[in-house]
Amino acid sequence: MSTPILAARGLVVAYSGRTAVDRVDLNVRHAELVALVGPNGAGKSSLLAALAGLGPHTGSVLRCGCTGAQPTPGIAYVPQSPDLRTAFPLSAAQVVATGSLDARRWWRRPDAAQRAAAADAMERLDVADLAHRPFADLSGGQARRVLLARALAQGPKLLLLDEPHAGLDVEAATTLNTALAALAQAGTAVLASVHDLDLVRGAFTRTIVLDRRILADGPTSELLPAVGSLAPWLVA
Amino acid sequence: MSTPILAARGLVVAYSGRTAVDRVDLNVRHAELVALVGPNGAGKSSLLAALAGLGPHTGSVLRCGCTGAQPTPGIAYVPQSPDLRTAFPLSAAQVVATGSLDARRWWRRPDAAQRAAAADAMERLDVADLAHRPFADLSGGQARRVLLARALAQGPKLLLLDEPHAGLDVEAATTLNTALAALAQAGTAVLASVHDLDLVRGAFTRTIVLDRRILADGPTSELLPAVGSLAPWLVA
Amino acid sequence: GLDTLRVAASFYPVQFLAERIAGDTAHVIGLTPPGQEPHSLTLTGPDLAALRESGVVLYIGNGLQADVEKAVSVLPGDVRVAELLQTAGLDLLPADPGTEEHHDAADAEHDDHNHGATDPHFWLDPARYATAARAVADELTAADPGNADAYAANLQALTVDLEALDAELEDGLALCAGDTLVVAHSAFGYFTDRYRLTQVGIAGLSPDDEPDARTLADITQTAQAAGVGTVFFEEALPPKLAQGVAEAVGADVAALETAEFVPADGDYLDLMRANGRSVQAGLDCK
Amino acid sequence: MSEALHWLLGPFAHDFMQHAAISCLALGIAAPIAGIWATHRRMVYLTDAMSHAVLAGVAAASLLGGSLLLGGLGSAAVMAVVVALLVARSRLAEDSAIGIAGQGLFALGVIGVSLGSDPRALSHALFGNPLTVTATDLALQAGLAALVLGTVVLFLPVLTATTFDAGHARSLGVKTTVLDVGLVLALGLVVVVGMTTVGVLMVVVLCIAPAAGAGLVARTLAGTLATAVGLGTAASLGGLLAAYHLALPAGPVIAVAAVLLVAVCALPRLAVRTHRPAPEGAPA
Amino acid sequence: MSEALHWLLGPFAHDFMQHAAISCLALGIAAPIAGIWATHRRMVYLTDAMSHAVLAGVAAASLLGGSLLLGGLGSAAVMAVVVALLVARSRLAEDSAIGIAGQGLFALGVIGVSLGSDPRALSHALFGNPLTVTATDLALQAGLAALVLGTVVLFLPVLTATTFDAGHARSLGVKTTVLDVGLVLALGLVVVVGMTTVGVLMVVVLCIAPAAGAGLVARTLAGTLATAVGLGTAASLGGLLAAYHLALPAGPVIAVAAVLLVAVCALPRLAVRTHRPAPEGAPA
């Protein structure tokens, strides 16, 4: 197999005494579709934030082949509940366009390829018709899909998604899974926390079961049928 | 049947030109468990806010038998994404205790019955062990469950819940459905927006399909099997 | 010695009188230190302790130094307190409503530069200043009768100095081509009253009473009509307004002192002589 | 009496220092207790802006010949209603509404002053100094402290609930706008009483800094309230003493002391910062 | 020349009015363009507090004998870094951090002034008046307007992205703290240049009010920027003219004009309020 696009070793996230993520070792490779499952409070959000380079942690994380603590271009991260200033008057399309911001050249406008990628991402997540609506006016699910489209528009090598299906209607959740599958086909790796096992089965080839530590990690088809003994809460 | 606990007639929610909810007529009676399903942007949140007396709307709404535009004690409403000041240092138990606030007598502390109801609600939603944790430290799903416990602690006649299952793990979602069923047994009416049809089947006796207008309204067991023809997006 | 009379003086014009009359006999404390803007003075703990240990406190009221007035109002009864604007025979001028009208305070914290309903700047007239000097001598004598002779002698010397200054100014300003004194703020009412000149203040009694646009236009016209050749600014104030007026009427600018600050060198008498020379040059006097 | 003890207690032999100490205690309690709610309701700016807005009321009172203190309170009331209206009704952000209302009233005040009110009375009413408090001032401040403390203890349930989740309180039928206006009025009262007795700088900082410092170290509501009062009284008494020995104006020194205490409270976080995701993602 | 035309243009026969008009135009453009970012980033208070903090730098410069303008800018820089540090590193709310840093610096400034700096120099540096702008001031303001406009247009992508979602920008590797400090410095520049040329009240209001008013009526970013500039220039030129004819001080009248324009922008919302859930749930 190729070198991992993401490699964590001995990753620990601790909040004033409480250990939320305990010594996690983890590899994610090109084109992998990985679901992260675990109960509320299992540490999924803490882990994803740390992997994105935004959360407090100890241990080593290698991203896109390069080490270093900083966030890395090539990774797109969508947190569980982003802190947005929705009063700032951007349309949905303008929000998606911020995905092509250059971390160093702050004056760069999106070029033609980036504009095309943004339009394509909105098509894939079925929010093209919302393009000119003010973002602040969108419903919960619509807003979430626009933020996911922004992540897709970044053309990332690795997508870190924290409960991307939450709040999406059934059709939208399926659309999202289809879009993720297409991305993986093109080589992008995806690591997403998911609660609904049907959605895991529908799209993710590999599953990691987390409850502070990693309880299981393997192909979804092998792992899920046997998960009841390992993590009874998953099949309650 | 008894007089409805909630009755809406010709309810319309319009945002500068866009009609989000169009002439909805709706009755909810004691002990009913009603699921509100519909795609993203269908107007579910707009409708629930209007029914709670907090959203802009035209048309008439009768709550708990009494008319008037004001929010009514006896109704508990949990919005899709509440705007919280989590920096304010309350523990989870203190948050649940705010459910017994008296709208008129601002100095009233919870009495023994209210304290018991709060503890009971936390038990039912399986967050009793989080009671003394700072609310700000909770994970997304934990926080949501505490807010639902606060609504339960109000001892409402009518519960209006906007996507209460979103972000809950499988076990917690089941626990919530069990708690709602127990409330209904005791006479409380529940109206909740839900995306996952499995969860609808699991607990809700009646289903309303909304897409700006009400497309269907009937017993879940009759309605869901036939819903494919009516609302193809529901079974995508 | 321990029983030396202690005199507290609120700011420079008061402090100068107190120091001259006390001489070596009494000990004078100036509450407003050199370099301090008198109007925004905030008293400190040691200041208040000093006030309480004083035999006499001398100040000028009318809102000129609000903190001093408040501190004085809570002093124990055994401290003699004298407000110099109350001096009999001072012949105070009313605050001219025409110049009182316009303010432009930039910030509340610095907005308390206001002198009240009568014009407090009496010290710019040596004759009225001499009247206040007698009141100061009376206060010191009443508090410390044992040294009455010393105070009387010091008063005598000071009066001679002030009379000489007055005569000098009178002489120098007797025959002038112009009689209109355009000044940065209307502090020179007593000065122009004494020497039969006309004051045109750009700002009002308080330097914060900056003129509005129409008043500024009027002032410019008045100055032009009077053929003013020099506009006087104060070093304590932003020079822009005075410079603007001077430019508009094609006049020069020159400095004039209000003697409100402890001078870096020299004293009141030197400042006033310099003012005399400045006005002489500006009004083209013989 | 030892050296150190004399340093600590000697200054309080003066009656003005005794008065100042009582005054500092009263405001060191009242201001942080009121300020807690300001810091958590994004009203810090309001506390500050209030001191500007008060000029309008004082100028109006002086033009109309009314009581200046009442005038100041009146403009605090106008400010409260305008801000509540702008925020609740027009979707304006809190800070914008406060800036606009505060600076607008201040501008009116400046214009009012320029219309020829009695400047002497104005400057007397506007600024205080803890060292020159009178017996009346002390009574006023003690009353204020009792009022603020009593009100906060009495209305703790509704204050807690609306501060944490105003939307939920509204869904229960609580008239949050009424509460907001009441709270702003209470803050206005603290600011007006404080500015006329101990000075604007000291009262504004005592409203903000101890509450913010407490928020940094305390993890519970009770702890936050207690810590804020502790920091407030420590800063005001400590600052008073330091100002005496350094021969500096007491109000600003107390303000600096309060700010220094916040810095001390922030130190552990500045050093370890475990809690919030590190902004640049450096490992902890 | 007709009556009306004379009313409009007559005052500008005076060259001080011409200077004032150019100056009002320059600040009517620069301040709102900078203020847009302040209003959306909860930095309104910062704009205001900056004017207090500047006193510390001016006092220090005057004590040490340095340039007062540079001193003012220096304290704006200190303010920027302290606020950014407090917010990013210690989880302090923006407004608390601003209040503490601003009032703390102001208190230091007051103490510095009381230590006997040169009061003449201080008042020279601290306050301006639109009627006294000099040719140098005009050049400074024109340069400022060009700089602000150019910077905002150049950096629009990063400003937009970080204002809307700072966390996302950080996840892309953007050093948002650097940007924050830069933005606060730019605001500090506007405030310092503005306060020394046209006065603090006018410049602070011109930063806040037009931007807030634009936020109420415009629905797009481009529209918001254009509306803010329109409101800013309208308020400053209209206020200047009104002040002339009413014989009132220009700075405060311009401030009141800007606030009135916001009120006009808020009127439709106050009347119909369709957008945000009605606070007390009354049907629309």
Ligand SMILES: Nc1ncnc2c1ncn2[C@@H]1O[C@H](COP(=O)(O)OP(=O)(O)OP(=O)(O)O)[C@@H](O)[C@H]1O
């Ligand atoms: N404040 C607003 N201004 C303008 N339009 C709005 C506003 N809020 C919602 N809308 C629009 O009204 C419609 C209904 O929104 P609503 O939030 O009620 O949908 P929903 O059914 O709750 O969707 P979701 O499942 O995504 O939460 C959507 O098209 C949305 O874009």
Ligand SMILES: Nc1ncnc2c1ncn2[C@@H]1O[C@H](COP(=O)(O)OP(=O)(O)OP(=O)(O)O)[C@@H](O)[C@H]1O
């Ligand atoms: N800032 C914090 N301070 C202290 N404890 C925290 C903090 N954030 C999270 N925790 C705790 O760490 C644990 C893991 O939280 P995390 O948010 O990572 O869980 P999660 O798996 O994402 O849960 P969910 O499914 O509910 O989103 C929880 O017990 C939570 O209470």
Ligand SMILES: [Mg+2]
């Ligand atoms: Mg999570």
Ligand SMILES: [Mg+2]
């Ligand atoms: Mg919704």
Ligand SMILES: [Zn+2]
């Ligand atoms: Zn004067």
